[in-house]
Amino acid sequence: MLKKIIGLLLLQGLSLALWSQESVSGVVISEDKKGRFNPIPYANVYWMDSNYGTTTDSNGVFNLAIPDNARFLIASFVGYSSDTLEVRNFSKTLTLKLGITVELSAVEIEARRKSTEMSFMNPINSENISQRELFKAACCNLSESFETNPSVDVNFTDAISGNRQIRMLGLDGPYTLISRENMPGIRGLGNAFGLTFIPGVWVESIQLTKGIGSVVNGYESIAGQINFELKKPEVKEETFVNLYANQGGRMEVNFIKNQKVNEKWSTALLLHGNMRPFERDMNSDGFRDFPLQEQINVMNRWKYDNGKGLMAQIGFHYVNDEKEGGETDQREDELSELGRNALYRLKINTEKAEVFTKTGIVFPSYKYRSMGLQMSASFIDQESFYGLRDYDAREETFYANYIYQSIIGSSFHKFKAGMSFLYDDFDERLDDLEFNRTERVPGAFFEYTFEPSANFTLVAGARWDEHNIYGGFFTPRIHLRYASDEYTVFRLLAGSGQRTANVIAERQSLLASSRSYQFLGQNADYPFGIPMERAWNYGFNVLRNFTIDYRDGYVSLDLYRTEFENQLVADRDESSSEVLFYNLEGESYANNLQFELSYELIKFLEMRAAYRFTEVRTEYRSGLRQKPFTPKHRWFVNLAYSTAKSLKGANWTFDLTTQWFGEQRIPTTANNPVEYQRGEMSPSFFTFNAQVTRNFNDRWSLYAGMENIMNYRQDDPIISSENPFGNNFDASMIWGPIFGRMVYGGLRMTLGKAEM
Amino acid sequence: MKKLIAIILCVWSINTIAQEESNKNIAETTFEVDGVCEMCKKRIENAVMRAPGVKLAEWNVETHMLKVVYKPSKVNEDELHAAVNAVGHDTEKQKAEDEVYEQIHKCCHYRDEAVIDKHKKTGSGNSAQ
Numbered sequence: 001m002l003k004k005i006i007g008l009l010l011l012q013g014l015s016l017a018l019w020s021q022e023s024v025s026g027v028v029i030s031e032d033k034k035g036r037f038n039p040i041p042y043a044n045v046y047w048m049d050s051n052y053g054t055t056t057d058s059n060g061v062f063n064l065a066i067p068d069n070a071r072f073l074i075a076s077f078v079g080y081s082s083d084t085l086e087v088r089n090f091s092k093t094l095t096l097k098l099g100i101t102v103e104l105s106a107v108e109i110e111a112r113r114k115s116t117e118m119s120f121m122n123p124i125n126s127e128n129i130s131q132r133e134l135f136k137a138a139c140c141n142l143s144e145s146f147e148t149n150p151s152v153d154v155n156f157t158d159a160i161s162g163n164r165q166i167r168m169l170g171l172d173g174p175y176t177l178i179s180r181e182n183m184p185g186i187r188g189l190g191n192a193f194g195l196t197f198i199p200g201v202w203v204e205s206i207q208l209t210k211g212i213g214s215v216v217n218g219y220e221s222i223a224g225q226i227n228f229e230l231k232k233p234e235v236k237e238e239t240f241v242n243l244y245a246n247q248g249g250r251m252e253v254n255f256i257k258n259q260k261v262n263e264k265w266s267t268a269l270l271l272h273g274n275m276r277p278f279e280r281d282m283n284s285d286g287f288r289d290f291p292l293q294e295q296i297n298v299m300n301r302w303k304y305d306n307g308k309g310l311m312a313q314i315g316f317h318y319v320n321d322e323k324e325g326g327e328t329d330q331r332e333d334e335l336s337e338l339g340r341n342a343l344y345r346l347k348i349n350t351e352k353a354e355v356f357t358k359t360g361i362v363f364p365s366y367k368y369r370s371m372g373l374q375m376s377a378s379f380i381d382q383e384s385f386y387g388l389r390d391y392d393a394r395e396e397t398f399y400a401n402y403i404y405q406s407i408i409g410s411s412f413h414k415f416k417a418g419m420s421f422l423y424d425d426f427d428e429r430l431d432d433l434e435f436n437r438t439e440r441v442p443g444a445f446f447e448y449t450f451e452p453s454a455n456f457t458l459v460a461g462a463r464w465d466e467h468n469i470y471g472g473f474f475t476p477r478i479h480l481r482y483a484s485d486e487y488t489v490f491r492l493l494a495g496s497g498q499r500t501a502n503v504i505a506e507r508q509s510l511l512a513s514s515r516s517y518q519f520l521g522q523n524a525d526y527p528f529g530i531p532m533e534r535a536w537n538y539g540f541n542v543l544r545n546f547t548i549d550y551r552d553g554y555v556s557l558d559l560y561r562t563e564f565e566n567q568l569v570a571d572r573d574e575s576s577s578e579v580l581f582y583n584l585e586g587e588s589y590a591n592n593l594q595f596e597l598s599y600e601l602i603k604f605l606e607m608r609a610a611y612r613f614t615e616v617r618t619e620y621r622s623g624l625r626q627k628p629f630t631p632k633h634r635w636f637v638n639l640a641y642s643t644a645k646s647l648k649g650a651n652w653t654f655d656l657t658t659q660w661f662g663e664q665r666i667p668t669t670a671n672n673p674v675e676y677q678r679g680e681m682s683p684s685f686f687t688f689n690a691q692v693t694r695n696f697n698d699r700w701s702l703y704a705g706m707e708n709i710m711n712y713r714q715d716d717p718i719i720s721s722e723n724p725f726g727n728n729f730d731a732s733m734i735w736g737p738i739f740g741r742m743v744y745g746g747l748r749m750t751l752g753k754a755e756m
Numbered sequence: 757m758k759k760l761i762a763i764i765l766c767v768w769s770i771n772t773i774a775q776e777e778s779n780k781n782i783a784e785t786t787f788e789v790d791g792v793c794e795m796c797k798k799r800i801e802n803a804v805m806r807a808p809g810v811k812l813a814e815w816n817v818e819t820h821m822l823k824v825v826y827k828p829s830k831v832n833e834d835e836l837h838a839a840v841n842a843v844g845h846d847t848e849k850q851k852a853e854d855e856v857y858e859q860i861h862k863c864c865h866y867r868d869e870a871v872i873d874k875h876k877k878t879g880s881g882n883s884a885q
Contacts, residue, residue, distance in 0.1 A: 076794065082817055550811040550825060603805065644806040647843060647859045 023453045024087065025063040026094030028075045030054045039367060040077050048072035048084070053486075054454050061411060063454045065486075066090055067417040072280055086389055091337055116149070116608070118554055118598075118744040122459040123449075123481035124213065125541040125558070127151070127309070127489050127526065129206040133750075135642065135703075136655045136691060140244065140252055140274065141184075142203065143177075143195035144229065147689060148657050150596060150610030150636035151208060152226075155629065158509035159717040159731040159738050160325045160386075162290040163193060168210065168224040169560050169592045170614035170630050172504050175535075177221030177368060181229055182374070183356060187220065189380045189395040189505050193350055197271040197319045199297060201242045201748075203252045204229045211539040211560055212477050212495040214418055215445045215461035215559060216403060222497035223562060223590075224533045225624070232269035233258045233303050237749040246744035248290055249278040264306055272297035280329050281714060282740050284743050285721040287731075289739045291325030294720045299338055311360040317378075319352040326387070328482065329528035329723065344387045344724035346512065347735050354378035354384060368407040368414065375400045386511040387724060393428035414449040417565065420465075430504055430517070437678060439500065440468040457481040461495075469525070491541040497536040500527075501568035503581055510570070513730040514720075519580040530583045534565040551598030564618075566587040573622045576676075576719075577727060586619025604643075610636040626665045629735050633662035633683075649698040655691045655705075660684065664735045676719050676728045682735040685712050704745040711741040781827055782811065788848040789822045789840050790813060792866045792875045796845065799860070803843040807831050822847075 028043040039060025045055030047070050056062040062071075076082035083096045090267040117128045121499020121564035129149065136148045143164040153167040165173045178194070179188040188193035206228045213225035231240075242254040252274040260266045274295045279288045301315025326345035356376040363369045379396045403418040447461035459479040466472045475493030484490065504511075534735070543556040567588050571580040574635060593613040601607045605646035612634045616627040625631070643655040663681040669679065692704030716737035720728040773853045789800055797815050800822060804813035809830025824836055834849075841852040844860040847865075857867065865871045 076817075082794070084818060435773075644800065647856070 006730055010489075018111050019550060020287075022093065022631070023063050023065050024070075024073075024090050025061070025095060027094045028060050028062065028077070028098060030073040030098040030571045032079075040075075043075055043098065045073065045075045046094070048074055048260035051634050052386075056741060057121075059553065061450065063366070063411075065454055074245075082397065083338050091312065096100050103147050103152045118556060120489055120543065121454075122481070123386045123459050123479045123491065124209055125211065125493070125539065126207050126209040127653070129208060131285060134200060134206070135693065136638075136657075141196045141200050141248065142198040144205065145200055145206060147165070148655070149208070150608070150612065150638075151210060153634075156738060157427040157732070158512045159289075159508065159734055160291070160512045161323065161348065162293075162325065163509070164356070166195065166226075169224075169562060170590045170627070171223040172506070174502070175221075176224040177217060177225045178349075179217060179225065179227045181294070181358075182217060182227060183358070183401070184218070184397075184399050185228065185378055188397065188426065188502060189393050190352070190381060190507050191502065192382070193321065194352075194380075196295075197297060197321065197352060198228065199252070199254055199270075199274075201232050201240070202256065202270050202272065202299070203444055204231050204412060210558060211493050212497050212539075212562045214538045215447055215463040215475060215477050216401075216418065216457070218223070218420065219399075219443070219463060221495055222499070222537055227275075230299070231256055231258065231268060231270065233266040233301065234305065242746065242752060243747045246745035247742045248274045248276065248280055248739060250274065252746075258687060263306055265302060267300070267302045270508075274543045279328050280739075281330075283715075283716055283717070283738070284333075285716065286326050286327055287329045287344075287718055287721060288328055289324040293321070293323045295319065295321040297321075300708070303437070303505040309364050311362075312356045312358065314355075317352070317354045319350070319368075320347075323348045338722060342725075344729075346384070346386050348382065348384040350380065352380045368411060368521065369405070371402070371404045373400070373402045378571045382505075384508075386508075387509050389431060391428070391430050391504065391508070391511055395427075395428070396423075396425045400422040405559045412450065412452050416447045418448075421443045424500075426502070428504060434692060435504075437469065437500075439467050444450065465530070469527070469693075470500075473532070473534075486545045487546060488542070491543075493540070494533065494537070495537045495538050498532045498566075501530060501533050503528045503530070507570055509732040509734075510572075513579075513732045514725075515572070515577060515730065518578055518580045520580055522583070528568075528581065530564045530568050532582070533567050535561045535562050536565070548599070549573075551603070553597070555598075556594075556596045558592065558596075560590075560592040562592075567618070569618060569620065571620045571622075572628065573625065574668075576667070576672050576730065579620065584619065585621075586624065588618040590614070590616040600637075603717040605639065605641045607640075608638045610754065612636070622668075627677040628667045629682075630663050631662040631664045632657050633660075635660040645695075649695060649707065651697070651704065652693050653693045655693075657689045658686060661736075666733060666735065669733075672728050673717070678719070678733065682714075685736055686710060687737065699751070701751040702745070702747050704743070707742045707744070708737050708740060713740050781829065782825060783828045783835070784823065784825050785833055786821050786823045787837070788820050790820060791815065791817070791844040792864060792867045792872060793817065793821045794868065795861060796864050799832075799843050799864070801839055802847055803839050803845075804836060807835060810836070 006608060028040045028045060029037045030040050039061055041056055043056045045056060045062045045064055054062050054064045057137045071086060073087050074082055075098060077098055083098055085094060085096055087094065093246050108436050116133045118712055119126050133148060134145055143154060146154050146166060148453060150170065154164050157165050164213045167173060167183045168176045174191045207225060209225040209494065211224060213221045237260055240256040244252040255271040271648050276290060276293045279292060279317055281287060282289055297319045298315045299315060301313055301731040303313040305311045324345065324347050327343040331343060354376060358374050360372040361370060376399045381394045399422050401418065401420040403416055405416040407414050422441040422445045427436045443463055443465035445463035447459060447462065462476045464472060464474055475496055478493065480492040482490045519528055523529050523531060539560045541558045542552060545554045564584055567584040569582055569584055574580055594610060596610040598608045612631060614632055616630050617624050618627060638657045640655045643651045645651045662684045665681055666678050666680060688708045688709040690709060691703060693703040695701040717734055717738050719730040719733060720726055723729060775847040782878050788800055791800060800815045801813045804810055804824055809827035810824060812825040836844065837847045837850045840847050841850055844852045
């Protein structure tokens, strides 16, 4: 059935491809105070009185089809006065010059733009999540930024640590490459809790890419790439304060200060602190629903721009995070009744420090040529215990990536080439078992982009990496984009990705159980006896924008398939008292279908609805089975409404998200005593979240919301919670919400917005 | 699964019929609104969009012409002019109150010759190559 649809869609695409269109190209620039011309990226370029339009690329360059009545070409960009050009010679490269409007920096423009935008021009299927979207779910860090997004799942990993993990295409977080401004953001040991080290309000925007990304960013992305951009020092001078508290006892403070030091230097200081000083046990199982915790998080970065093509930045990031979970203090009095003398506690202390630099050079006389060097050095140190189990790990990483980009002959042929180096030293200890490894991976990459018109883009990339442990490997990737008309775009992708599995660190939730660890890897040359994980990813996407009754919307359909060649399998299905780790012994794949519809239902009421089918199957020792805790079907609806803004900027916004999760497979509990057995499948369930924001003016706003309004909870989430040192204890069998309904509130304040 | 495909195909075909729906219940008007920049554009368009029955509002920075598509049964032209005045912009029929005009951002003060000049100087006008 699916094949038929794909065939049909492709046919439609091809039939339209037959008529070709002439196009006109040019550049949009602006003159600064000193008379220098700078290209304007992402400016709008369109024909007067027509639907034909495009945006410029990162170099300010555009390429636009020529409709019949083409005559006047208009370029515009927020904050600039627009330019209109009468085009007589269509073969000439055009230059459109925007003017700078007065006092631009003090101005914020409220465009009627969607808070999440599906890319139309990008050859890679990606969506941009703006800050307005991020404000829809006010709490708290990157792991919670996807509450209003249907493409990313956010799940609790266990009932004790309060940790959440994201999933894309049904695959666990580590298969998604998470980058901070296109440098490695969260990887390795950081995959365990790294998402909680990025406070949500520090984030300016997130770009979400499904499937394998660009080879420029490395070989690790398999299921997708999440790139987040932090608040930038050079954009706007401001001081921002945010306070947050919730019913679960969590309190947060954020402080951000962006400052221009002089003409060339700007700096940003980002501070974050959070704590949960009180314990809560809403389901009365004797365990804290969330651990008590404290975090201090600091980032400072400096940016330099000499205005002649040299840009640089240097910064550091430091996090100290302490969590203490497990049984409640109140249980201490009941210990004699329970027949033991110690509480089950979990403690995780993590420290992370990073120094990073970026240097970029653009050549004013060669507008397509630029080069950049990114470097980062970091360590993460984790000391922890889960009951009687000790787990300590330390990872030291150095990363460097050099990128050169230019054109071959004309701007139809662009390329990026470069080299990277990764050093990764990983030492870990689980009770008496020690595992150490040192990876050194030099690599080289080349990516070619063919863009003969605004309707067609081909990106073909490849990289070779020479790994000191796993040997050399080749990573090819291809992305195709074809717009059949100005509403419709088709995308295809195929390619491979690989990564080193961090066997224990990535599955720390399993430590919160009595399962014994069985390492069954066969290959003595590799850490844990397991080769690098390697997978092929194929994707198809079609996006169609439409306008009904003057209101915009889009429909999109995604089909993805990921096939693993090598994969670390964590098998919980042999017995409830052990977990087996071994390399894949058969097939393992993930099939994904997502259908999405977005439309402004009535004026200013925006709806986004999605259905997703996810089939993730792996050959376990017990046979080919759906991955545990992965619903096959999921529905998602988000509604957002905003009232009119007064002249001062006061208004209300309302937001409601509802999700339905289908049944999920639960690993076997058949060998447990009857009272500790669970069903084979979880029930399906709904969740509802809502938030109201009151903006008093452009500078400050109050918000309040409620998560899990229907108070839906997984009953008895911890197996054998009264005897956590016994043989049946397992806190990692989580398929639904643990904490019930939760109320939260907070305020956002921008202080002393200086006029530059 | 079949339902889903039916939905997809339905939505697919929507686009082609969508814009043909324009019937007698919908009117279109164009009038002049004073302003100088992209920020004025957003302010003017948003204000008119918020009026009941307005389907579309598009203001051109160059020509100062505002195009409005609306339902005459819900809103009349005078009310459209009033909506523009309410956010501090003058229309060809009716001037905004001075108090409201003073509240809009300094750089949008379109009645001020200096502001207009500044926009002209840095702005467009280098057309026709």
